[in-house]
Amino acid sequence: MEELLFQATDRREFLKKAGTIAGFLGVSACPLAAFAGSETVQLTILHTNDVHSRIDPFPMDGSRNQGMGGVARRSALIKSIRAEQKNVLLLDAGDIFQGTPYFNVFGGELELKLMSDMGYDASTFGNHDFDNGVEGFVKQMHNAKFPFLSSNYDFSNTALDGKTKPYQIFKKQGTTIGVFGLGIELKGLVSKSNYGETQYLDPIQKGNEMASFLKNEKRCDLVICLSHLGYKYKDNKVSDQVLAKSTRNIDLIIGGHTHTFLKEPETILNLDGKATLINQVGFAGINLGRLDFFFDRQSGKHKMMAAVCPVSEKILV
Amino acid sequence: MNQYKSVGAVLLASVLSFSCHKHFTVKSNEYKQYVISNEVAADSSVIRYYAPFKQQMEAEMNKVIGTASSELEKSSDPETSLGNFFADAILVEARKIEPAIDISFPTTKGGIRNSVSAGNITVANIFELMPFDNEIIILKLSGAGVQKIADYLAASNGQPVSGIRLKVVDKKAYDVTVAGKPLDLNREYIIATSDYLANNGDDQSSLANPLERRNTGKLIRTALLDYVAEQTKNGKSITPLIDGRIVVSGN
Numbered sequence: 372m373e374e375l376l377f378q379a380t381d382r383r384e385f386l387k388k389a390g391t392i393a394g395f396l397g398v399s400a401c402p403l404a405a406f407a408g409s410e411t412v413q414l415t416i417l418h419t420n421d422v423h424s425r426i427d428p429f430p431m432d433g434s435r436n437q438g439m440g441g442v443a444r445r446s447a448l449i450k451s452i453r454a455e456q457k458n459v460l461l462l463d464a465g466d467i468f469q470g471t472p473y474f475n476v477f478g479g480e481l482e483l484k485l486m487s488d489m490g491y492d493a494s495t496f497g498n499h500d501f502d503n504g505v506e507g508f509v510k511q512m513h514n515a516k517f518p519f520l521s522s523n524y525d526f527s528n529t530a531l532d533g534k535t536k537p538y539q540i541f542k543k544q545g546t547t548i549g550v551f552g553l554g555i556e557l558k559g560l561v562s563k564s565n566y567g568e569t570q571y572l573d574p575i576q577k578g579n580e581m582a583s584f585l586k587n588e589k590r591c592d593l594v595i596c597l598s599h600l601g602y603k604y605k606d607n608k609v610s611d612q613v614l615a616k617s618t619r620n621i622d623l624i625i626g627g628h629t630h631t632f633l634k635e636p637e638t639i640l641n642l643d644g645k646a647t648l649i650n651q652v653g654f655a656g657i658n659l660g661r662l663d664f665f666f667d668r669q670s671g672k673h674k675m676m677a678a679v680c681p682v683s684e685k686i687l688v
Numbered sequence: 689m690n691q692y693k694s695v696g697a698v699l700l701a702s703v704l705s706f707s708c709h710k711h712f713t714v715k716s717n718e719y720k721q722y723v724i725s726n727e728v729a730a731d732s733s734v735i736r737y738y739a740p741f742k743q744q745m746e747a748e749m750n751k752v753i754g755t756a757s758s759e760l761e762k763s764s765d766p767e768t769s770l771g772n773f774f775a776d777a778i779l780v781e782a783r784k785i786e787p788a789i790d791i792s793f794p795t796t797k798g799g800i801r802n803s804v805s806a807g808n809i810t811v812a813n814i815f816e817l818m819p820f821d822n823e824i825i826i827l828k829l830s831g832a833g834v835q836k837i838a839d840y841l842a843a844s845n846g847q848p849v850s851g852i853r854l855k856v857v858d859k860k861a862y863d864v865t866v867a868g869k870p871l872d873l874n875r876e877y878i879i880a881t882s883d884y885l886a887n888n889g890d891d892q893s894s895l896a897n898p899l900e901r902r903n904t905g906k907l908i909r910t911a912l913l914d915y916v917a918e919q920t921k922n923g924k925s926i927t928p929l930i931d932g933r934i935v936v937s938g939n
């Protein structure tokens with residue numbers, strides 16, 4: 372509706388342009404691009420995975436990652452990026468919990484509070500987020516001022532029933548971004564007493580359904596999957612690579628679980644032959660990933676030109 | 689002008705039919721990765737915010753849960769007091785989950801990250817000893833499977849184990865006994881280990897292809913903490929023990 376309103380008020384300008392197009396159509400085979408009155412919208416996606424309760428930087432003990440990471444530094448970095456960028460989404464791909472005594476002492480309270488302070492927009496579940504059981508997670512959940520997204524865990528017979536979301540839609544300067552979450556099979560990875568009656572559903576099927584829903588029904592300009600499936604495996608176990616090539620409509624997979632340090636996002640062609648990006652930034656908050664998407668705002672006029680091209684030609688002919 | 693207007697009308701009509709289509713398309717993207725090192729200035733408000741948590745966490749970590757009568761040493765010897773403490777503790781704690789466990793092989797020597805000094809044992813000491821979040825795994829192995837463990841123990845100059853004894857000559861295992869009886873290749877044994885070793889960690893595959901596997905969800909560190917706390921409750925300190933479970937000769 373918004374767009375139609377815009378069209379109506381700008382009709383005089385619109386008619387003028389339309390006339391100009393009509394005049395040019397006979398000259399060039401594809402004149403539309405030249406007239407696309409476009410405006411670029413920049414979306415900045417910041418992401419982490421497998422931070423594993425790493426609040427302080429790694430201690431200076433001679434270990435490989437000594438002095439790396441730390442929430443206070445990450446927070447400062449995010450603040451400086453937010454000062455420069457209007458449209459920021461801050462996302463996490465799970466395994467927030469377990470790895471330092473902060474988790475053993477506070478059960479995840481501090482991790483979730485600090486993430487909320489940094490303005491995380493969404494996360495998904497990692498296997499270690501169940502380390503204090505479903506109940507242990509629920510107990511801390513009020514500290515998270517952001518949603519936990521999961522499409523392939525059925526929590527209906529657990530204490531998490533109704534407390535998670537399948538997806539979240541974000542609007543940034545007119546763009547619509549759909550985010551959903553997929554988790555790894557918990558059996559064999561997490562003790563049954565901790566995940567309880569959580570049912571694991573096929574991530575390929577659920578991912579496809581959710582991505583199609585977000586892209587086609589919710590008209591998202593970008594569909595992001597927060598995945599804790601793992602980057603890749605030697606065997607056929609479902610991974611981000613398998614997910615990317617077995618689905619449609621996912622533009623970006625922000626992965627976790629395998630603690631993979633990718634130098635840059637990997638591009639995989641999906642079932643439609645379109646690019647799906649996969650990224651993962653190691654673990655423990657050692658790195659912060661940043662992906663900037665530049666959208667062309669296709670104004671009403673641009674859109675119209677593209678849409679009516681054949682019709683106009685017919686008229687002219 | 690009339691001609692233009694009519695074109696415009698057609699255009700407008702098509703806007704109606706296409707108006708709910710997407711209005712943004714990704715033109716390009718760029719990637720950047722920030723390394724969070726000491727070159728990134730810290731947000732002092734965050735440090736202030738979690739300072740009370742840090743204090744409390746450190747207080748919890750400094751809680752004394754037991755005592756060591758003398759130092760449990762980390763060394764490359766075939767059998768160490770530190771390794772024996774670790775393996776004995778896991779045998780006791782894992783038997784609370786599965787009483788039929790015959791042997792524990794919960795870590796390699798390299799997996800024990802610190803020694804335990806004489807005197808007070810704190811929660812932090814156990815974290816330093818076992819910083820990894822490995823869990824206890826229970827495996828059922830054939831007698832031949834246990835022989836593979838013995839072979840690995842011999843070839844790698846001994847590892848922390850409990851419930852099994854052997855002699856090593858020229859990196860070969862002899863006189864292997866379990867619970868005082870010679871290893872019986874025709875029976876099955878129950879082993880407590882870690883997910884790390886069960887998954888062929890540390891470049892060993894002595895536990896590959898078990899007859900059965902059960903994940904307990906119990907962290908090895910938690911089991912060590914429980915063990916020390918229970919010893920303390922029973923009025924016992926942790927005492928270094930070398931009992932000849934792995935004896936290497938003929939080198």
